[in-house]
Amino acid sequence: MNIAIQNKKKQIPMNKTTFLFAFIAVTALLFSSCTQPEENKAIQTDPLPSWNDGTTKESITNFVQSVTKPGSDYFIDIPDRIAVFDNDGNLWSERPVYFQLIFAMDRVKELSPLHPEWASEQPFKAVLENDMEELMKYGEHGLLQIVMATHAGNTTDEFEAAVKDWLAAAKHPRFKRPFTDLVYQPMLELLTYLQKNDFKTFIVSGGGIEFMRPWVEEIYGIPRDQVVGSSIKTVFEIIDGKPVIKRLPEMNFIDDKEGKPVGIHKFIGRKPVFCSGNSDGDLQMMQWTASGEGSRFMLYLHHTDSIREWAYDRNSSIGKLDKGLDEAKENGWTVINMKDDWKVIYPFELQE
Amino acid sequence: MNIAIQNKKKQIPMNKTTFLFAFIAVTALLFSSCTQPEENKAIQTDPLPSWNDGTTKESITNFVQSVTKPGSDYFIDIPDRIAVFDNDGNLWSERPVYFQLIFAMDRVKELSPLHPEWASEQPFKAVLENDMEELMKYGEHGLLQIVMATHAGNTTDEFEAAVKDWLAAAKHPRFKRPFTDLVYQPMLELLTYLQKNDFKTFIVSGGGIEFMRPWVEEIYGIPRDQVVGSSIKTVFEIIDGKPVIKRLPEMNFIDDKEGKPVGIHKFIGRKPVFCSGNSDGDLQMMQWTASGEGSRFMLYLHHTDSIREWAYDRNSSIGKLDKGLDEAKENGWTVINMKDDWKVIYPFELQE
Numbered sequence: 001m002n003i004a005i006q007n008k009k010k011q012i013p014m015n016k017t018t019f020l021f022a023f024i025a026v027t028a029l030l031f032s033s034c035t036q037p038e039e040n041k042a043i044q045t046d047p048l049p050s051w052n053d054g055t056t057k058e059s060i061t062n063f064v065q066s067v068t069k070p071g072s073d074y075f076i077d078i079p080d081r082i083a084v085f086d087n088d089g090n091l092w093s094e095r096p097v098y099f100q101l102i103f104a105m106d107r108v109k110e111l112s113p114l115h116p117e118w119a120s121e122q123p124f125k126a127v128l129e130n131d132m133e134e135l136m137k138y139g140e141h142g143l144l145q146i147v148m149a150t151h152a153g154n155t156t157d158e159f160e161a162a163v164k165d166w167l168a169a170a171k172h173p174r175f176k177r178p179f180t181d182l183v184y185q186p187m188l189e190l191l192t193y194l195q196k197n198d199f200k201t202f203i204v205s206g207g208g209i210e211f212m213r214p215w216v217e218e219i220y221g222i223p224r225d226q227v228v229g230s231s232i233k234t235v236f237e238i239i240d241g242k243p244v245i246k247r248l249p250e251m252n253f254i255d256d257k258e259g260k261p262v263g264i265h266k267f268i269g270r271k272p273v274f275c276s277g278n279s280d281g282d283l284q285m286m287q288w289t290a291s292g293e294g295s296r297f298m299l300y301l302h303h304t305d306s307i308r309e310w311a312y313d314r315n316s317s318i319g320k321l322d323k324g325l326d327e328a329k330e331n332g333w334t335v336i337n338m339k340d341d342w343k344v345i346y347p348f349e350l351q352e
Numbered sequence: 353m354n355i356a357i358q359n360k361k362k363q364i365p366m367n368k369t370t371f372l373f374a375f376i377a378v379t380a381l382l383f384s385s386c387t388q389p390e391e392n393k394a395i396q397t398d399p400l401p402s403w404n405d406g407t408t409k410e411s412i413t414n415f416v417q418s419v420t421k422p423g424s425d426y427f428i429d430i431p432d433r434i435a436v437f438d439n440d441g442n443l444w445s446e447r448p449v450y451f452q453l454i455f456a457m458d459r460v461k462e463l464s465p466l467h468p469e470w471a472s473e474q475p476f477k478a479v480l481e482n483d484m485e486e487l488m489k490y491g492e493h494g495l496l497q498i499v500m501a502t503h504a505g506n507t508t509d510e511f512e513a514a515v516k517d518w519l520a521a522a523k524h525p526r527f528k529r530p531f532t533d534l535v536y537q538p539m540l541e542l543l544t545y546l547q548k549n550d551f552k553t554f555i556v557s558g559g560g561i562e563f564m565r566p567w568v569e570e571i572y573g574i575p576r577d578q579v580v581g582s583s584i585k586t587v588f589e590i591i592d593g594k595p596v597i598k599r600l601p602e603m604n605f606i607d608d609k610e611g612k613p614v615g616i617h618k619f620i621g622r623k624p625v626f627c628s629g630n631s632d633g634d635l636q637m638m639q640w641t642a643s644g645e646g647s648r649f650m651l652y653l654h655h656t657d658s659i660r661e662w663a664y665d666r667n668s669s670i671g672k673l674d675k676g677l678d679e680a681k682e683n684g685w686t687v688i689n690m691k692d693d694w695k696v697i698y699p700f701e702l703q704e
Contacts, residue, residue, distance in 0.1 A: 079569065079575060079576075082577075156617055200575075200577070202577075209618075209621070210621075213621045217431065223431060223552075224431075224620070224621035224622050225434075225552070225554075225577075225578075225619065225620045225621055225622065226577075227621065231618065234614050234617060234618070235610070235614065236610040236611075236612075236613040236614050236636055236640070238639070242643060243613065243636075243639045243640050243643045245613060245614060245617050245640075258587070258588040259588075260588075261588040261595065261597060262586050262587065262588050262597060265508055265586060265597050266561075266583065266586070267577065267619060268576070268577045269561070269562075269565045269576040269577055269579065270576050270577065284588055284595075287590070287595045288588070288595050288597075291594060291595045
């Protein structure tokens with residue numbers, strides 16, 4: 001049923017009276033100072049200028065137009081306009097490894113003077129020696145050890161400061177730029193486009209919720225309380241008369257795969273109508289979104305650009321997109337072909 | 353420092369040019385269709401009509417005016433305008449017992465045909481026999497048994513339907529009205545007043561998050577994703593091709609006392625500037641709110657009206673307000689005296 005709805009929407013004819021509307025809008029502007037400039041502007045300007053024209057872009061704009069048009073069969077009430085976005089590899093890059101892992105590794109180095117034992121203790125030794133191959137041998141358990149050693153044991157204020165300090169100083173190994181420069185320009189436009197159309201946009205990421213919150217508001221225009229992510233346990237304490245929240249070395253919630261619909265239900269409490277992801281880790285939240293009644297939109301980002309970004313899918317160790325690609329095809333979900341659909345990848349390309 | 357700020361705010365002189373402003377506003381309305389009616393209306397109408405004039409009301413309106421006035425020393429940026437409200441005994445009544453417990457007890461009765469063993473098994477037997485005294489003997493563990501038997505084992509959709517069905521049919525034993533009629537009119541006005549001044553209002557309750565979400569949007573104008581509460585564990589499953597979230601009989605998080613600042617940090621990720629509660633269970637979120645820098649407002653509701661509602665504080669088994677009352681006094685937090693500060697308690701009084 002969802003397929004039918006989405007396919008139908010693709011067939012909504014393109015607006016051929018743009019010129020007439022623009023003329024009316026300009027005339028109205030000349031004769032009145034009380035028009036609503038936002039609406040008129042929407043008629044005249046492309047909300048997604050970094051997207052190439054084609055079926056992907058058209059399916060997005062047709063969806064938004066049809067669900068926001070009063071009286072439309074596809075109309076969605078404003079409170080139901082919940083849009084969820086994965087973060088790593090979907091709003092910003094995730095290569096050579098998840099940026100949060102680079103943060104954790106840098107933090108191991110920073111904290112190592114306090115831990116002389118790490119020089120001979122794995123997996124910390126591998127990190128200090130920049131031996132990625134050795135590090136990977138310790139698998140998930142090794143990564144968890146590193147996360148707990150670098151993300152816990154401090155207060156939430158201290159951790160936030162550590163994230164901000166790192167982001168201000170660290171550079172991406174390939175692009176030699178701050179990691180927050182590696183957000184996708186077309187996705188920034190999509191977020192803004194949805195927000196202007198009264199969608200409430202949420203991040204739903206496997207990444208740490210407290211790793212994201214310090215910067216998402218400035219970078220994506222997404223409020224801190226609209227972030228769903230993985231978390232460790234915390235506890236409230238009054239230390240020397242000052243209330244603090246301390247971060248404990250114990251997992252609280254992993255917001256990935258089957259965890260994503262659970263996280264969405266826990267934090268948002270409403271089934272999304274728009275779901276954007278890029279890996280098999282996002283498949284369950286796609287299925288959850290697709291299972292609702294009425295209009296909805298499932299969007300997969302396929303990393304196909306080996307020159308401007310990276311190309312990977314079925315056999316990738318990071319951001320693997322295998323089952324998701326099949327399911328997208330089966331169900332008629334929209335798949336972004338990064339190479340063909342995006343004019344630019346990063347915002348800094350616009351200034352070059 | 354917070355005391356000083358709050359006290360200073362109380363001394364901000366009342367606006368004595370209301371008439372002049374009203375005159376200008378009306379004139380502007382006559383000569384232009386481009387004015388901003390919301391602003392003009394704010395000058396003319398009382399945002400808190402169900403509150404008696406006095407220091408409590410004045411301290412609230414002075415705070416809101418001073419933190420929203422551009423250029424004010426007390427100005428708070430819009431994203432930082434986070435206001436948190438306890439629910440039971442703060443936005444609606446909590447007597448004779450928490451309404452969610454009445455829901456759970458009614459649900460035991462409803463489900464009892466499927467559980468013939470409950471007729472002889474405590475604490476269920478006590479519920480089926482309406483023996484409150486006996487029930488209380490089983491303490492927290494007994495209540496937890498009842499919550500797990502009545503709140504888990506179904507899907508989130510099924511649980512939501514159960515809550516809605518109950519609210520549509522159940523009546524409060526004293527007022528013989530739906531439980532959602534027993535919300536406090538003055539607090540509804542306060543929520544609206546804050547929302548109109550760009551505060552993001554959140555519920556932070558010890559009650560179940562999924563017990564509140566089905567009705568808070570309609571009743572309080574608070575979106576479902578702005579509810580923080582206690583929760584049980586859930587899991588995502590695909591049953592007969594249909595994705596569902598199942599509710600497990602295991603506690604996930606208790607959002608009470610020390611849990612409240614933890615819940616606020618987890619769900620909101622930002623320290624509130626406005627905190628409203630009524631019991632010692634709200635003390636830690638008051639302390640957490642008070643510990644921030646800049647302007648902030650701590651508000652305790654003191655149940656002092658034995659005629660129109662209930663009067664209770666230091667020795668109450670439900671909604672005990674003891675340490676909180678002392679700390680409010682010490683720190684100069686604002687305390688609502690329900691009997692004196694509120695013209696009406698419930699919205700239905702306005703229609704009578």
